[in-house]
Amino acid sequence: MQDIVSSLEHQLFDDISRIHLPDSNSTARHAAQRLKAVAEHAPAFLAVLAEPWLDGPVSERTKQLLLDCARIHLYARILDDALDEGLAVCRQNLLRAQPMFWQAVQRIGANVSATVASEAEQLIYQTVSAVQHDDLWRDPQYWGPKNHHLLLVPLLLSDNNAAYQACRTGLSNLIALVQAGDEWKQGVLADATLRNRLLDFVTQCLDTEQLATLSRLGWQGVAKRIVWNADQLIGVLSEPSCV
Numbered sequence: 315m316q317d318i319v320s321s322l323e324h325q326l327f328d329d330i331s332r333i334h335l336p337d338s339n340s341t342a343r344h345a346a347q348r349l350k351a352v353a354e355h356a357p358a359f360l361a362v363l364a365e366p367w368l369d370g371p372v373s374e375r376t377k378q379l380l381l382d383c384a385r386i387h388l389y390a391r392i393l394d395d396a397l398d399e400g401l402a403v404c405r406q407n408l409l410r411a412q413p414m415f416w417q418a419v420q421r422i423g424a425n426v427s428a429t430v431a432s433e434a435e436q437l438i439y440q441t442v443s444a445v446q447h448d449d450l451w452r453d454p455q456y457w458g459p460k461n462h463h464l465l466l467v468p469l470l471l472s473d474n475n476a477a478y479q480a481c482r483t484g485l486s487n488l489i490a491l492v493q494a495g496d497e498w499k500q501g502v503l504a505d506a507t508l509r510n511r512l513l514d515f516v517t518q519c520l521d522t523e524q525l526a527t528l529s530r531l532g533w534q535g536v537a538k539r540i541v542w543n544a545d546q547l548i549g550v551l552s553e554p555s556c557v
Contacts (some may be wrong), residue, residue: 317369322357322384325488329388333410334403342403345395353390354502357371359492362539363467366477366532375425375473381417382418383467387388389415390441390463422470430474437462437469452508454515457497458490465489477531484528487519488536491543498550509551516544 330349337343360380367376389411395401397410397546423431444459468485472478494503494512503509519540528537 318368318372318380319357319361320495321377322360322446322485323353324382325381326353326357326384326388329385329414333392333407333414335406336496337403341401345399345403345407348395349388349391351446352388356384356387359469360387360464362488362535363464363470365535367471369532379470380467382463383470384420385414385418386463386466388419422466426470427473430470433469433474434466437465452497452502452505454490454494454508454512457493458486461489461493462486481528481531481533484540485533485536486542488543489525490515491519491547494547495543498547503551512547513551516547519543 318552327350330346330353334342334346334349360383364380367373383478390410392404392407394406422434426434440459444456444462447453448456448460465482465485468478468481494516497503501510525537525540528534528540
C-alpha cells in the first residue's frame with residue numbers, strides 16, 4: 315500500500331507544479347501550501363477508502379482510478395480556494411487545472427457503466443448540495459456528504475456492488491469524522507450547540523453493527539479509524555477548554 319501512496323503523492327506534486335506557478339508573495343505561498351497539503355495527506359486517505367483492492371497485487375485499473383480520483387480531489391481543493399478566497403492566484407490555478415480535471419473525468423466516464431456513472435453523478439450532486447447547506451448552517455450531518463466526491467474511489471473500484479452499498483454509510487462517516495477534526499483545528503467547534511450535535515453524530519458513527527459490516531467486507535482499517543477518530547473527538551470535546 316505504501317508504494318501506491320508514494321506514487322500518488324509524487325504524481326500530485328507533479329500536477330501541482332504545472333498548475334501553480336512559483337511566486338514569492340505571501341498569498342501565492344499560502345495557496346501553494348494548501349495544494350501541497352492535498353498531495354501530502356490525500357493519498358493515504360484514498361488508500362484507506364480503497365483498502366479491499368490494495369490487499370495483494372494491485373491492478374493497473376485500480377492504480378489509474380486512484381490517480382484519477384486523487385486528481386479530482388485536488389481539483390476540488392482548487393475550486394474551493396477559488397470560491398472562498400477570490401484571489402487572482404486561485405482563479406488562475408482553477409483555469410490551469412482544467413485539462414487535468416477533464417482528462418480524469420473523461421477517462422473515468424469511458425470505462426464505467428451507465429449505472430455506475432449515474433451513481434457517481436449523485437455523489438457530486440450530494441457534495442455540492444451539502445457544501446451549500448453547511449455554508450448556511452453548520453452541521454456534522456453535512457460533513458460526510460460535502461466530501462462525497464471521495465466516495466468515487468470505492469464506488470468506481472467496486473462497480474457499485476453490494477459490499478460498497480452496505481458500507482457506504484460507514485465510509486461516509488469516516489470522512490465526516492476527519493472533517494470534524496479539521497473543523498476543530500479551525501476553531502469552529504467553539505459553539506456549544508454545534509459541539510452537542512457533533513457528539514450525537516460521533517455516537518451514531520460508533521454503531522457496532524456498522525463497524526462489524528465494514529470489517530467483514532474488507533474495510534477493517536476504516537472501522538479502526540472510525541473508532542480512533544471518534545475517541546479523539548470525544549476527548550477533545552470533553553476538555554474544559556471546549557466548554
